[in-house]
Amino acid sequence: MTDSLQLMPSGRIPVELGNIPELDLLELLGTGAFASVWKARDPRTHRLYALKVIQDLEPGSVLCDRVKLEAEVRIESPYIIPSVGLRQWDASTFLIVFDYYQAHSLDQWIAGALLTWEQKRLIFQQILWGVRDAHRHNIIHRDLKPSNVLVNSAHAVKIIDFGISKFYGKGMTRTGEVMGTPPYLPPEAFLQGSLLADARTDIYAIGHILYELEMGQHFWRRQGWSRLEHFFTQYLHQTPEPTEAIDLRDFRGQMYPNSREAIALMVKTQVAQRIDSVEAILTLLGLHDPDPTEIRDTKVRLGFPLLRVESGSNRDACLPINLADGETRSIGRGEIAGNDVSISRKHLFVRRYGTQYCAGDHGSTNGTLHNGRILAKGQSVWIKHGDHLKLGDVFLRVEFREDSPP
Known part of the structure; x- marks a missing residue:
């Protein structure tokens, strides 16, 4: 454990996350191979949080990059505890704050x-x-x-x-x-x-x-x-x-x-x-699902897809893909995430058939996920508004637009 973090009940940690400048540690909830989880309280608001302290990572390693990259991704679900934010304490230590759930x-x-x-x-x-x-x-x-x-x-x-x-x-x-x-x-x-x-x-x-x-x-x-x-x-x-x-x-x-x-x-x-x-x-199982997280958009969406980056240094960048019927476009790291080497130079292909678009893996080094399923080399799937793709270590959201790209 890092002594300067005061990882003990009654210890106080300066997390400096938005409206949470510091947290008081109340109780150790659990430990793992590289992390400990604490019940914590904001001393100003008295709101409870769960604080996860990840330590002893190799500075500059892929693991450190993954902590920073994927902590940015938000899973829209009432059944998953969201993270409030992440702070890098030093080169090998990270703090992640979650909402506390009494259960x-x-x-x-x-x-x-x-x-x-x-x-x-x-x-x-x-x-x-x-x-x-x-x-x-x-x-x-x-x-x-x-x-x-x-x-x-x-x-x-x-x-x-x-x-x-x-x-x-x-x-x-x-x-x-x-x-x-x-x-x-x-x-x-x-x-x-x-x-x-x-x-x-x-x-x-x-x-x-x-x-x-x-x-x-x-x-x-x-x-x-x-x-x-x-x-x-x-x-x-x-x-x-x-x-x-x-x-x-x-x-x-x-x-x-x-x-x-x-x-x-x-x-x-x-x-x-x-x-x-x-x-x-x-x-x-015959479970009728009200599906509260499904994207429901009454606006008819036609035309072309736009790929929005949801993680990493290029977050919120958008790549419009307006193709002619039957046309195919190859997409790689240059278009999506600059120098992120987890994405191959030719990673994804997008093809238009009539008013529909499909996407597939070009045989990339680190693979492509579509809504949680690995795509085999050359395999393509239909894409629609609200779908999610993961190219290497970068998360993308599919949005369809009716106007023409700039």
Whole structure:
């Protein structure tokens, strides 16, 4: 710990974030490999916050850049605790301030057997909504588990600790390092590392969370497993080889009529066979979603797309793409983010078909995400107003305009 930060109850830290000049530390809420989280209070307003202190990073490393870059991205969701702001304390230390949420973690609720089936359904649906909102912004949590889901006394959910997605993105996972909590990580995370994580990484964890809500314990715990080898050497090496990471033969589901089917599709051992979007899970379970975060714009939007940069030094820059029918345009770092080397020189292509536009990956070095899903080389998807793209380490929002570009 850094002594000058006074990381102890009753210590005071000058955070200097907008209207928050300093915070008093009240209670240590938790610690991790490189961070501690504190309950804190503004001594002037008495408002409570959660303060995350990230320390001992290598100065000038990609990880430091990721902290500064991705802390700028705002996930528009009532089910995710937003950050208030970030301050760099020194070359290796960062402070992130969040709104404080009075609640207990979902693992505590499950362990206490305190939830009715109706309450479990309410909680699980909110988890789905929150993860879907993050995926729409191309943020993959990578460490979803009950301890990262806060549930208050009214059973309202807030997802916390996007630390791995925020601080261990593509720039940190090129080495194939595994990030996350093993019982909730899919097999490909151990075989290929976290570089290729997309929405299906989180969906695998969601399947385990649904199982845990239904059965009262994680599948690994019910099997008496304590090490990763139990899963790989005992379970996956059976003959015939299991196609799901959970044995559902003794499953007793009461939350949804097709819980068994949903879990099986979420925890497929082969990523290509796994259900690939939270929207598909909501549909499968018959959950009617009011979708409060969906962009609803009554104005008819025709014409051309505009790509708006949402992170980094080029934030708020806009790139209009007005093409003739059948025309294709290649886009790279020069057009989007100047010298950001996480974007290839030819990274994305955009093509017009009639009144519609599609976008695809040119075979870039660090990949492209569209609403949380990795695009394969040459693969294209239709884009619409409100979609989100992530090129390398840079986040973009798609907006459609009716006027002509300047």
